[in-house]
Amino acid sequence: MSQATLSVSRTRHSLAPWARIAALAVCALLTLGPVIWTVSTSLRTPAEAFDLPPSIIPTNPSTEAYRGVFDQIDVWLLALNSTLVTALIAVGQMITAGLAGYAFARLEFRFKKPLFGLVLATMMVPLQVTIVPVFLVLKSMGLTDTLLGLIIPAFPTAFGTFLMRQYFLGMPKDLGEAAMLDGCGPWRIFRSVYAPLAAPGLAIVGVLAFNYHWNEFFRPLILETSGQNYTLPLGLVSLQGNLGTGSISVVLAGVVLSMIPAVAVFVVGQRPLREGITSAGVNR
Amino acid sequence: MTNTQIPAVRPKQPAAQPAPAPGPSTRDRGTRLLATLFLAPTIVGIVVFTVVPIVGSVVLSLFHWNVIDDPRFAGAANYREVFTDSTVLVSFGNTLVFMVFAVALQLLIALVLALAVNGRMPVWLRSVFRSAFFFPLVLSAASISVVMKYLFNQDFGVVNWLLGLVGVAPVPWLTSENAAMATVILVYVWQQFGFSFLLFVGGLNNIPKEVHEAASLDGATGLRKHLSITLPLLSPTLLVASVVGIINALQVFEQPYVLTNGGPGDATRTVVMVIYESAFEQLRFGEASAVGVLLFVLIMAVTALQFRLSRRFVHYQ
Numbered sequence: 001m002s003q004a005t006l007s008v009s010r011t012r013h014s015l016a017p018w019a020r021i022a023a024l025a026v027c028a029l030l031t032l033g034p035v036i037w038t039v040s041t042s043l044r045t046p047a048e049a050f051d052l053p054p055s056i057i058p059t060n061p062s063t064e065a066y067r068g069v070f071d072q073i074d075v076w077l078l079a080l081n082s083t084l085v086t087a088l089i090a091v092g093q094m095i096t097a098g099l100a101g102y103a104f105a106r107l108e109f110r111f112k113k114p115l116f117g118l119v120l121a122t123m124m125v126p127l128q129v130t131i132v133p134v135f136l137v138l139k140s141m142g143l144t145d146t147l148l149g150l151i152i153p154a155f156p157t158a159f160g161t162f163l164m165r166q167y168f169l170g171m172p173k174d175l176g177e178a179a180m181l182d183g184c185g186p187w188r189i190f191r192s193v194y195a196p197l198a199a200p201g202l203a204i205v206g207v208l209a210f211n212y213h214w215n216e217f218f219r220p221l222i223l224e225t226s227g228q229n230y231t232l233p234l235g236l237v238s239l240q241g242n243l244g245t246g247s248i249s250v251v252l253a254g255v256v257l258s259m260i261p262a263v264a265v266f267v268v269g270q271r272p273l274r275e276g277i278t279s280a281g282v283n284r
Numbered sequence: 285m286t287n288t289q290i291p292a293v294r295p296k297q298p299a300a301q302p303a304p305a306p307g308p309s310t311r312d313r314g315t316r317l318l319a320t321l322f323l324a325p326t327i328v329g330i331v332v333f334t335v336v337p338i339v340g341s342v343v344l345s346l347f348h349w350n351v352i353d354d355p356r357f358a359g360a361a362n363y364r365e366v367f368t369d370s371t372v373l374v375s376f377g378n379t380l381v382f383m384v385f386a387v388a389l390q391l392l393i394a395l396v397l398a399l400a401v402n403g404r405m406p407v408w409l410r411s412v413f414r415s416a417f418f419f420p421l422v423l424s425a426a427s428i429s430v431v432m433k434y435l436f437n438q439d440f441g442v443v444n445w446l447l448g449l450v451g452v453a454p455v456p457w458l459t460s461e462n463a464a465m466a467t468v469i470l471v472y473v474w475q476q477f478g479f480s481f482l483l484f485v486g487g488l489n490n491i492p493k494e495v496h497e498a499a500s501l502d503g504a505t506g507l508r509k510h511l512s513i514t515l516p517l518l519s520p521t522l523l524v525a526s527v528v529g530i531i532n533a534l535q536v537f538e539q540p541y542v543l544t545n546g547g548p549g550d551a552t553r554t555v556v557m558v559i560y561e562s563a564f565e566q567l568r569f570g571e572a573s574a575v576g577v578l579l580f581v582l583i584m585a586v587t588a589l590q591f592r593l594s595r596r597f598v599h600y601q
Contacts (some may be wrong), residue, residue: 020400021409027397028416031474035419037442038431096329099322108312109319115327122334126535126583128556129576132563133340134333156329186315215424217538218556222564233426237542240430248434255427266422274418277479278486 035259042066042256046247065249066257069239072250075257077228078235082214083261085150085231090209092155094202100156101164102190102198106176116165123158127218135222145225154213160205163279167201168194204276207269214262232258338580345574350567362574372575374550375558376582378465382554383533383586386469390477390529391522397477398484399510414485418478425475429542432471433458436543461551464544468552472539476532480525487521488514519598527590534583555579 042065044058069075103109104116134153135144143149176189184192217233224230230238236254266273345362349355366372401413420428435442436457444454457467491514499513515522537556540546546553546561555575563572 017404020403021405024397024400024413028413031416031420034428034431034435034474035423037435096325100326103319103322107315107319107322109316115323118335119326119330122330124531124583124587125334125338126531126579128535128537128559129341129580130334130337131559132344132569132573132576133337135563136340136569137332137337153329153333156326156333158330161326186318190318211422215422215426217424217426218560222560233424236427236430240433251430252434255431258427259423262422262424266419270415270418273422274482277421277482 038252038255041249042253044249046249048249065247065253068247068250069254069257073235073239073254075235075254078230078232079257081147081229082231082258085147086210086214088151089154089213090206092151093157093160093209094206096155097157097160097164097205098195098198098202100161101166101201102168102194104161104165105168106190106194107186119158119161123162131219131222138223144223145229147224147229149223150219150231154209157205157209160209163205163276164198164201166279167198171197200272203269204272204279207265207272208276210265210269211262211273214265341573341576341580344570345577347570349569351569352567355570358570362570363578365571366574366578371550371553372558375553375555376578378551378553379534379536379555381465382469382472382536383530385466386472386476386533386536387526387529389469389473390480391525393473393477394480394484394525395522398481398488399514401485402488417481420475421478423475425538426542428475429471429539432467432474433543436467436471458544459548461548464548464552468536468540468543471543472533472536476529480529483521483525484518487518491517516599519594523590523594523598527587530586530590531583534579534586 040058043061043063045060045062045064046068048058048060100119104112104119138144138149138153141149143152171194175193179189179193215233216231217237220231220234224234227238236251236258239254240251344355346358346360347355348358348361397413397417401410401417434440436444438444438454438456438459441457443457447455455463457463495513495517496509499509535556536554537560540552540554540557541560544552546557556579559572559575559579562568562575
């Protein structure tokens with residue numbers, strides 16, 4: 001986790017440090033610029049939304065646009081749907097990935113290798129290739145146009161299972177062996193020894209699931225046909241369709257509202273999120 | 285990553301003891317039962333929602349079906365149609381062009397920024413930069429595309445206004461066939477480069493600093509050091525970043541759907557958009573499945589090719 005790993009040998013770097021930092025600052029500004037513009041425009045009155053140059057700090061800050069969003073779409077319902085779907089998927093993935101990861105790491109059973117191979121192979125299968133039959137399977141279960149239809153297929157997670165397997169493999173084996181000598185059965189060893197140690201790994205799985213499914217667009221677009229089952233991203237895009245000209249600040253206010261939980265997860269869950277993404281590269 | 289370890293829950297047996305009685309002991313049976321229970325949700329889920337659907341896609345691609353009437357066997361007709369339908373062909377071309385430019389740009393930007401962030405600077409500043417480059421990843425591609433649609437508007441968008449300040453005439457970012465794909469790529473790369481960036485930062489931290497010190501003693505500096513030392517040591521990370529980047533890029537949907545809806549003409553229509561449109565707008569499930577199967581084959585082929593090529597270029601420490 002070294003912050004200063006490479007700094008020792010940098011006495012003769014080709015770029016002066018201040019120039020490098022200035023260039024990085026410009027890049028960071030370009031990266032955050034669209035987000036800053038979104039927030040500031042959402043705080044302008046619809047009439048001033050098109051003003052150029054865009055004033056970063058609105059001259060007459062107004063929450064009119066936010067009231068517009070609540071008038072046009074049922075924000076509370078969409079947010080409730082999104083929260084329900086995302087939270088249940090996150091909890092479900094933590095459970096399924098935790099259990100399966102433990103089984104692959106610490107239990108012995110037949111067909112372990114081929115089953116693990118199957119799990120890994122599904123990481124390669126794009127959702128879009130299977131979406132038509134998945135739609136038909138859900139239709140036969142009567143789950144199209146329901147929130148459950150979004151939730152249940154998302155429970156198994158190949159990447160989460162892989163991550164938790166790595167996590168359990170990293171724990172000392174002696175703990176389980178000691179517990180066994182004390183007379184613990186396999187379930188007790190899992191429940192009392194290893195499961196409590198898995199919390200940080202499970203947090204990674206949960207935060208990754210939250211981030212992905214809060215923002216998910218493709219599956220809800222296909223599965224949810226009636227407005228009362230829409231999630232926030234669908235509501236936002238429909239907000240844009242409803243509008244005539246002149247009130248982009250309303251659309252952007254909607255975008256800001258939907259960003260709030262994602263930003264909250266970024267602030268609170270930044271470390272698990274980063275570790276989850278980094279381990280995608282390092283562990284393979 | 286090793287599978288060779290001794291199973292944790294099996295009792296240790298002194299070597300002198302006689303061989304265990306035939307048949308599973310109660311404890312082994314307990315372990316197996318537990319394993320079955322623990323794996324059931326994941327394996328059943330994967331079979332029902334991935335394995336069966338893959339087989340289903342292949343079967344469905346051999347039929348004509350609109351959900352309402354009975355399916356009619358079509359043989360290879362759907363595939364023949366795919367190869368003669370100009371929209372589908374164009375969408376495959378668009379997707380490949382998108383993939384090449386999006387992945388190349390994303391890796392290049394991420395690599396340069398990761399190297400720069402790894403240089404000497406205060407710790408707090410480093411974490412500010414890291415967070416900034418990573419931030420777009422937490423936003424939704426759909427809502428970010430809504431925002432970008434306004435920023436890139438030809439008449440009142442901020443991008444053209446900025447360009448106007450330095451005397452560039454307004455660019456039809458989303459409305460001309462040539463510029464639209466470039467815009468979709470820019471928006472996609474803007475949101476995605478943070479992923480490769482994080483991989484590279486992690487990979488760079490894994491390079492032992494002694495390697496760099498040795499190189500400096502030998503007189504290597506700046507760019508030269510990066511090219512002949514950092515890059516080869518980073519090559520396993522580069523491989524992962526490009527494999528993940530390519531698989532993701534071949535599935536692009538939200539950005540072109542929101543920004544241009546595939547237009548102007550078919551200029552930004554991607555394969556996944558075609559799957560979506562033919563299945564869920566035109567109810568041609570057989571044709572959509574055929575396109576899906578071809579996309580799957582394409583992804584497998586590109587990934588396999590990449591691993592083959594990488595044997596020559598990837599160095600493991």
